[in-house]
Amino acid sequence: MKKSSEPVPQGTGSDGATGEETVIAFSGFSFQYFAQAHPTLHDINLSVRKGEKILIAGPSGSGKSTLGHCLNGLIPFSYRGEVSGSLRIGGRETRELDIFQLSKVVGTVLQDPDGQFVGLTVNEDIAFALENDNVSLGPMRDRVARAAALVGMEDFSISSPYELSGGQKQRTSLAGVLIDDVDILLFDEPLANLDPATGKAAIEIIDDIHHRTGKTVIIIEHRLEDVLHRRVDRIIVMNDGRIVADQCPDDLLSSPVLGEFGIREPLYVTALKYAGVSVTPDMRPSHPEGLVLNGASGELRRWHQSVKPSGAPPPAEPLLELQDLRFSYNGVDPVVDQISFRVDRGELMAIVGRNGAGKSTLSRLICGFEKEDAGRILYAGADIRDLTIKERAEKIGVVMQNPNQMISKPLIFDEIALGLKLRGVGETEIEDRVERVMKVCGLAPFRKWPLSALSFGQKKRVTIASILVLNPEVLILDEPTAGQDLRHYTDIMEFIETINRTGVAIILITHDMHLMLEYATRAVVIAGGKKIADAPPSAVLTDASVIELANLKETSLYRLSQRAGIEDGTGFVQNFINHERGLRIR
């Protein structure tokens, strides 16, 4: 495949000089939502050839999802706005097509595999597009069976969405668009809700379908390193509604573009840069396996020796202790099976594991949302069995993943004050405590704002503030950064670290490996309801058996250390973390 080496191609709209068929051609394309004052997309010029595999990356609000909506017809069908310039798909101007005609050319797999599961069983969901086309039952069954086999879901024909894992749901969605024999497959943040191993498998299956069918593949995603697990032809970087880079992966990773626009580069590339290696395209940095190290190995080893180990941790004082906790929903299958661990005062730790491993159930038990079948939970040495949900909340706060699940008041102040009002705390004390928490949370300037005007990250702060106001000493956060780009992710996590430094112990429930690697000092790994590891993240993410059992993914840093001939891979990863923390704290 020909690689474009220019940063931004100019007017490649309809040249067709290469002799390859252009399937998507934006030229001078702009779009503005009716509800917004400024255009979301400015003067987009982009052409995609048949059979190409393209990654569109960019921070939130960069316009990458809007671009996707223009391709699949949701714009202007569901989201109205003003279009100018031209977008041709398969040679036809899209403004002359409706969403139904477009859906026969562009098949879209949306990010939330739960929300897009329309049918009640796998096969019924795959059949949805055919039902809408009035295909009769006989041929429909045949085509469904073929599409299911294509994505390896043939053994789950009558499974309901509740019985499927995130990855299986996503395969089903993929089959649902493949059934129409579309020319272009569009994936809108396919990794957002998947655990690391499932995400890896998803990238593999996308690649596999790409190879087998030769369809054009477009992936919109900000998790660059995970997508690059399999080769892509080009990466388009968007920022502020414009295309700021259109390069092959090796070129892009050697350029400063990613850092400039707030997209996380692969960790092994960051490590190389820390070690003072200048990354060039001929090192082929797009995959840790294909990476040509040569002299860089020496530099990595020198750097590895030079990083000072972090000081000894402060003496630990146990705050929360789980002892042989057991729980099952139906009395037969344990969801939490003999789990014991402790959380120390003021520490920041993570509970990790695949979806359904029991980590959320664990937090529900700690908060008293469910009652354990056996075992004990101790808080500061005392059994909390007899405390109500409300009483526990004054010691242990829990923040749900989606802020919309918690927000119930129109004004920020009222939302944060709610917990105190409900407890009958006096007006002046409420005023004081809310004021203080708002200051800690950086919400003071928004005091009189309506919640509806806030961004996701700000809403998250409000929900955290509304829990913090009750003065808990432990805060449980369920996937605090899900779906956030690097800048917002960093914002949220730095905020959480600030909270942590005030002495509140933090438990992160997550399957985001970056999150645990960068911020947690300890990770408890849960698989099948059992605790399978309790160790620093650097050890967890380099331990093959734990990785396998918990559906995690080995960190690419480990791969890099092995390639550079560094024996103590775990130590290398730890050094990387220490180095990063050093940078952050400065």
Add this chain to the structure above:
Amino acid sequence: MKAKLFSYNYVDTPIHRLSGLTKLAGFLFLTFAVMFSYDLRVVLGVMVFSLWVLKLSKIRFSQIRLMVIYVAVFIVTNAVITFFFSPEEGVKIYGTRHVMVHLFGPYTLTWEQLFYQTTKLFKYASVIPLGITFLLTTNPSEFASALNGVGVPYKAAYAVALTLRYFPDIQREYRNISLSQQARGLDISRKAKFSHRVKNALLIIIPLVFSTLDRVELISNAMDLRGFGKHRTRTWYSRRKFASADFAALAVSALIFVLTILVSVFINRGRFYNPFI
């Protein structure tokens, strides 16, 4: 997961194997029969039949306990209110007056009223098992295809199916939100004052509505992208082919319906069976 209010559950029984359309038609036939006839003998007959159907479908009592309680409360309230508003309805209908006992004021219990109200009570009670069986043995998609099969526009039918389909999700969401609000100090127990409880319920409903709206936007996009609403008709993957059992079931329920009409026309000469003459 914990028990849900009503959720379809596949068990291999003759009732589950029937097509959704058959079950809907059968349900309608029997309901009309019972609603039409005020003959206690007919009503009891249908009731026995519908309990037999319920038993055939292997529905456990624990699945329907909550629903049965609601329905029982409704029926009893209905009976009491009926009596207090028109204590002489039975007398009017049957044309005779046999006093059982004088209660107080204008209220006298007559055999006619007792008979009338018993008949009415059993009319309700005989439809309930059928409704329960239908709801619990028909999966939402098949239900939609059945509705569409009897002439309901498919978009409306699909809306019904989606509501049933997402019911368990919304219930789970409700539970989660409720718990997290309780952690913030919300008291939804009976200890709180009624006005507080209403206000507090809002604290759960508002987040529920917003998170549900997110879900609705997503699902409607997903459906648009896969061509929902393109044509005036659609086919249904989950629609079952009519088997001989379907024809048999339809015939039986139609027969019961016709028999009920015949009993009214030729034996009772009206909708009421009158044992008092």
